[in-house]
Amino acid sequence: MGQLMGFLNIEKKNQKERDPRKRIGDWNEYREAMPEKEVREQAARCMDCGTPYCQIGTVLNKGTSGCPIHNLIPEWNDLVYRGLWREAYDRLAKTNNFPEFTSKACPAPCEGSCTAGFVSDPVSIKSIERSIIDRAFAEGWVVPKPPLRRTDKKIAVIGSGPAGMACADQLNKIGHNVTVFERSDRAGGLLMYGIPSMKIEKDVVDRRVHLLEAEGVVFKTGVDIGKDITEEEIRKDFDAVVLCTGAGKHRDVSIEGRDLEGISxxxxxxxxxNRHLLYGEPLKPDFDAKGKRVIVIGGGDTGEDCVATAIRQGCKSVVQFGKHGRLPENRSESNPWPENPHVFSVDYAYEEAEELFGTDPREYYVETKKFTGDASGHVRSLLTGSFKSEAEEEKKWDADLVLIAIGFQGAEDRLFEDFGIEKDPSGRVIQADDRSYQTSSEGVFAAGDARRGATLIVWAIEEGRKAAAAVDLYLDRKLSLLQN
Incomplete structure (x- = not known):
């Protein structure tokens, strides 16, 4: 159970972060490993609660509370405290296919619902998880484990993000023959090209893809289903199909001047x-922030990643517009525990901007009303108002590069139309419920952001795992019907 009263007697610590002035000069991960002694001390703060809210994995007040993949957090915390690292890894791997991803890119709703956080600081769950999986790779415990037997069933998984990889991993463990199709030239989905290397270095993604390949999963990259291979060919060659294409259709703004150059x-x-860093591909002017005044429209995590990327590219200045107000320093009465806390924080990109430019780049309640450009048709300024008060005066902002990060509208249309699958107005697949994961099209399933809408990496993994179980059940029932 850790140390008696450990959550009160031991100060919470997270992984240290590299000095902002130094890390903005490279694209390496900004966090540092926590020493073993410190990790074990942090694990001692876990009290193994009678009801561990850290692993409930549900939605409260439209936000994620606890771990959606139901990680056995108190169990591996206690094992780490006792120095039983191999056993801790075994517990972690039971529920999480990719701890090396979640421990880097997940916002840790488990910590927001930690019972210790009700009266003190929550346990440093994310840092402990990171230490376990780092130790597992370093010790050689993470090795390919191909299934002992194979079935004759073939499943196509379309999309190689965390949902697609988790689904493929689970189905392959059962013994089915899984092929993952990815239209990009490299597997990983947003893990590879959407998330900056400062959060997840790309060799970490490649390492997991190679492990899955060694276990028998086939990855076919550069294949666009519907163009390179038709829907009819997929149905003919595979016993089931799982659509894990993500929710890549971005939201846009429809205001005067949107067609100007320099807005992306x-x-x-x-x-x-990411492609520039991986392959040396030259950056188009609209994707290069060097020497430019950058404005990011949208106050979420994607916008923050844009801020950090622009800083590393050498921008002249950067400002991030948010639609909502500044979050409070502490939980409000309308945001009680165990909901995920909506409180103010200075995350990595904002810390870097403050260090470089002397101020937090975030501006609140900003409504962009108009873009204006120069004679050559390139954006040079924005006109804004306020979402808070119509009486506030309009303001002009100089800008040479504008990035729109206001969310996603769901899955792209063409592939789902090819399979005859309908989507709701928010872009999510209709009829693929939380149990069957099957769409209106026989033998075609959907999981991840394509089914649920854009959300956290842990939800994507959980979706992939559950969809795999649904596919296996579907194949068993289909076989039973044939035999009878």
Whole structure:
């Protein structure tokens, strides 16, 4: 159970972060490993609660509370405290296919619902998880484990993000023959091209893909289903299909001047930056922030990643517009525990901007009303108002590069139309419920952001795992019907 009263007697610590002035000069991960002694001390703060809210994995007040993949957090915390690292890894791997991803890119709703956080600081769950999986790779415990037997069933998974990889991993463990199709030239989905290397270095993604390949999962990259391979061919060659394409259709703004040069969707900007770093591909002017005044429209995590990327590219200045107000320093009465706390924090990109420019780049309640450009048709300024008060005066902001990071509208249309699958107005697949994961099209399933809408990496993994179980059940029932 850790140390008696450990959550009160031991101060909470997280992984240290590299000095902002130094890390903005490279694209390496900004966090540092926590020493073993410190990790074990932090694990001692876990009290193994009678009801561990850290692993409830549900939605409260439209936000995620606890761990959606139901990680056995108190169990591996206690094992780490006792120095039983191998056993801790075994517990972690029971529920989480990819701890090396979640421990880097998940916002840790488990910590927001930690019972210790009700009266003190929550347990440093994310840092402990990171230490377990780092130790597991370093010790050689993470090795390919191909299934002992194979079935004759073939499943196509379309999309190689965390949902697609988790689904493929689970189905392959059962013994089915899984092929993952990815239209990009490299597997990983947003893990590879959408998330900057400062959060997840790309060799970490490649390492997991190679492990899955060694276990028998086949990855076919550069294949666009519906163009390179038809829907009819997929149905003919596979016993089931799982659509894990993500929710890549970005939201846009429809205001005067949107057609000017220098205005781009955030994900296109981040993808171009990642490709430039991986392959040396030259950056188009609209994706290069060097020497430019950058404005990011949208106050979420994607917008923050744009801020950090622009800083590393050498921007002249950067400002991030948010639709909502500044979060409070402490939980409000309308945001009680165990809901995920909506409180103010200075995350990595904002810390870097403050260090470089002397101020937090975030501006609140900003409504963009108009873009204006120069004679050559390039954006040079924005006109804004306020979402808070119509009486506030309009303000002009100078800008040479504008990035739109206001969210996503669901899955792209063409592939789902090819399979005859309908989507709701928010872009999510209709009829693929939380149990069957099957769409209106026989033998075609959907999981991840394509089914649920854009959300956290842990939800994507949980979706992939559950969809895999649903596919296996579907194949068993189909076989039973044939035998009878």
């Amino acid at each position: 969707p955030a994900m296109e900007y981040l993808t171009a930056s």
